[in-house]
Amino acid sequence: MSVTLHTSLGDIKLELFCDEAPKASENFLGLSASGSYDGTIFHRNMKGFMIQGGDPSGTGRKSKSMWGGKFEDEIDPEAKFVSRGQLAMATSQANTNGSQFFITYAEAPHLNQTCTVFGKVIHGDEVLDKMEAVPVGAKDRPVADIVLKSTTIHANPFAD
Template sequence: MNKEKQYVTIAAMVTILVGLIIAIFLLTSQKNSGSSNDTAKQQTSQVKKDPKLDQMTLPQLNTTIADDESEVRLVTTAGDITLKLFNRYAPLAVENFISHAKAGYYNNTTFHRVLADFMIQGGDPQGTGKGGESIWHNKDKNIDSGQGFKNEISSSLYNIRGALSMANAGPNTNGSQFFINQNKQDQSQKLNKNQYPKKIVAAYKNGGNPSLDGSYTVFGQVISGMAVVDNIASAKVKSEGEGSTPIDPIKIKNIVILKEAK
C-alpha cells in the first residue's frame, strides 16, 4: 500500500508539473504574439515618406519665369501684384484665368472677401461671392458640366504664402473666383513631414494655409507685391467670415498679360 501511495503521489506531482510547464508555455506564446501584433500595428500606422517627394520640382520657390510658365500683373486700386502661373501643373485653371483676363472679365471687380492672416479673394463679377463662371460654362460640358471644372492637385504646388489658388464650393466646382494666400504665421509645425517636401516645410515657416492643400487648385505664385496683398488683407471689413467684405471697396482695375507660356 505504501508503494502504491508513493506511485500515486509521484504521478500526481508529475501531472501538476506538466500542467505548469504547459501553462507557462501558453502564456509566453500569447505574450510574444501580442508583442508581434503591437509591432505590426505600429508599423502599419507609420506611413513612410515617399523619397520622390524631395525630388519634386517646386516652381513656387523661385521668381524666374520658365518657358512653360506665364506671367501676369494684377493692377488694383491698392497697388500692383505680379504673379507667375503654372501652365504645366494646372493647365485648366491657368487657361481659364488668362482667357478671362484677356476678355476683361475681371476688370473693375472687387476683392469681395478678405481675411487678415488668411487670404484675399476676388474674381466674382457680382461681387457677392456667389457669382462667376468658367470659360467653358455652357460651351464645353466635357470640361464644365455646369458646376465648374475639375480640381488640379499637384505634389509640386502648395498653399504657401503668396500662392494663387482657385476658390470653389466643393470638389470640382471651379468657376472664376480665386484667392491669394496671405497668412504670415509659421505653419511648419502643423505639417506631417512625411507628406511634404523638405523645402515646402521650410517655405511654410513664412506662412500659408496647409489645411487647404489637396482641396484647392494652386495655379500661381506672387513674385512681386506681397506688401499690397498684406494691405488688402488688413482692410476694415463689414463683418467676419463669408461677409468679410472691405468697407471701402478694393478693385482689380485690370489684369495685364506680361508673358504666356510657350
C-alpha cells in the same frame, strides 16, 4: 508666364503654373484677356488667411469659367499651401472651379489637396500688406472696395 493685377491699392505680379495646372491657368488667362476681371472687387478678405476675388457679381455667389460652366480640380500632390502669396482657385466643393480665385496671406495647410494652386505672387507683397490691413464687415467683406481695375498678361502660351 506672368500676369499683373492692377488693383486700387497697387500692382501684384503673378507667376502662373501653366504646366502644373493648365486648365486653371488657361481659364485665368482667358478671363483676364476678355476683360472679365476688369472692375471686379475682392469680396472676401480674411486677415492672416487670404483675399478672394474674381466674381463678376461681387457677391461671392457667381463663378463661371471661360468655358461657361465649372471645371475639375487639378490637385498636384506637391502643391501645398506653405507660404504667403499663393494663388489658387476658390471653390465651394470639389470640381467647381469657375472664375473666383484667392491669394494667401499665410500658410494654410488645411487647404492642402482641396484647391488648385496655379500660381504665386512674384512682385507686390507690399500691396498684399495693404489689402490685408483693410477693415472688414459682415462676411469678411472689405468696408472699402478693393478693386481689380485691370490685368496685364505678359505672355500667354494658350493664345492662338
